[in-house]
Amino acid sequence: MSDVVAVNVAQYYQTLEQHNVVPLWKLAESQQTEPKPDEVPHVWHFAELLPLLQQSVDVVTLGEGAERRVLTFKNPGRRFVGATHSLVASLQFLMPGEIAPAHRHSYSALRFMISGSGAYTVVEGEKIPMEVGDLVLTPNWLWHDHGHEGKQEPMVWLDGLDFPFVASLRPIFYQEIDTSQPVTKPENISLTRYGTGTVLAPKHRPISAYSPLNVYKWQPAYEALQRLRGTEQDEYDGTIIEYVNPVTGGHVLATIAAYLQLLAPGLHTKAHRHSSSSVYFVARGSGYSVINGQCHDWQQNDVFVVPTWTWHEHVAGTEEAVLFSYSDLPMLEPFGFWREEAYTENQGWQQTK
Numbered sequence: 001m002s003d004v005v006a007v008n009v010a011q012y013y014q015t016l017e018q019h020n021v022v023p024l025w026k027l028a029e030s031q032q033t034e035p036k037p038d039e040v041p042h043v044w045h046f047a048e049l050l051p052l053l054q055q056s057v058d059v060v061t062l063g064e065g066a067e068r069r070v071l072t073f074k075n076p077g078r079r080f081v082g083a084t085h086s087l088v089a090s091l092q093f094l095m096p097g098e099i100a101p102a103h104r105h106s107y108s109a110l111r112f113m114i115s116g117s118g119a120y121t122v123v124e125g126e127k128i129p130m131e132v133g134d135l136v137l138t139p140n141w142l143w144h145d146h147g148h149e150g151k152q153e154p155m156v157w158l159d160g161l162d163f164p165f166v167a168s169l170r171p172i173f174y175q176e177i178d179t180s181q182p183v184t185k186p187e188n189i190s191l192t193r194y195g196t197g198t199v200l201a202p203k204h205r206p207i208s209a210y211s212p213l214n215v216y217k218w219q220p221a222y223e224a225l226q227r228l229r230g231t232e233q234d235e236y237d238g239t240i241i242e243y244v245n246p247v248t249g250g251h252v253l254a255t256i257a258a259y260l261q262l263l264a265p266g267l268h269t270k271a272h273r274h275s276s277s278s279v280y281f282v283a284r285g286s287g288y289s290v291i292n293g294q295c296h297d298w299q300q301n302d303v304f305v306v307p308t309w310t311w312h313e314h315v316a317g318t319e320e321a322v323l324f325s326y327s328d329l330p331m332l333e334p335f336g337f338w339r340e341e342a343y344t345e346n347q348g349w350q351q352t353k
């Protein structure tokens with residue numbers, strides 16, 4: 001063994017590079033013991049974004065340079081679009097008389113109506129009128145187009161998509177046509193069939209990865225919160241309900257879960273963190289959330305994000321607050337990746353406000 005030549009370390013690392021291998025012991029990732037997301041807590045204020053949506057009418061014409069009039073959120077901690085690493089959030093704006101032509105894609109979307117009236121979405125031949133507070137689903141690979149038959153107000157809504165997740169796995173597929181798709185089914189047929197939840201015709205029991213119900217109306221969801229508020233109080237979320245697939249009881253989409261929660265006036269929830277990330281929309285009221293020890297104020301129609309594994313607690317103002325939210329929990333659950341941790345100390349952060 002006397003002819004062993006000492007390795008030149010610098011040269012060794014250089015040689016590894018030439019062979020397209022990396023020493024695991026040099027990788028920061030191999031030292032990581034818990035998630036450290038690049039994404040940061042952030043609030044997008046509706047009052048600041050609405051004028052920009054309005055101005056976009058002078059900048060692009062639907063059908064000429066834009067298929068959708070959408071401003072999509074980029075988390076300040078990210079290099080690419082996405083409110084979190086897995087979820088997109090956008091504001092969409094549709095003027096009376098406008099058509100956003102039909103397309104379909106392998107990523108899924110949900111929409112939560114913010115303001116206006118007279119707009120509809122057609123999902124796979126089913127026309128769905130959209131009212132403020134409604135949740136509308138466009139699961140993956142279903143044709144969808146939007147239109148506005150109203151006279152005055154533009155329609156504004158929040159779009160939630162699993163685009164960054166799907167893109168990370170690579171199967172991005174997309175098809176489009178120039179026009180609306182033909183309406184081939186009775187209006188709101190999925191609501192007619194599945195909207196009652198507990199009583200379904202026996203032949204209408206499709207088992208699929210996404211809900212067969214394409215619209216969840218505001219009124220029954222809000223009434224459910226009012227019914228439950230006296231008895232159902234989650235220490236982290238106040239009174240919270242999940243929009244579910246009425247056949248399986250599962251999440252609304254294969255990749256995204258959606259919730260509506262009510263925070264009683266002045267309620268201050270306990271803090272926790274979990275391995276799913278969430279986008280919140282303030283449907284009613286105002287308040288603030290303490291996220292990673294910092295106070296983030298929100299008003300009605302604002303959107304804020306809680307990145308993966310980030311401490312958060314919510315505080316309602318003097319009126320009740322209603323938060324719509326969606327989460328990437330279904331992306332984690334099947335693999336056993338979902339974890340939750342309670343904040344055990346009494347937090348000093350409550351004094352930050």
Ligand code: GTQ
Pocket residue numbers: 068070072090091092109144159161
């Ligand atoms: O309305 O079809 O915010 O395809 C992003 C992609 C909305 C839509 C978005 C989309 C849509």
Ligand code: FE2
Pocket residue numbers: 103104105109144
């Ligand atoms: Fe779309």
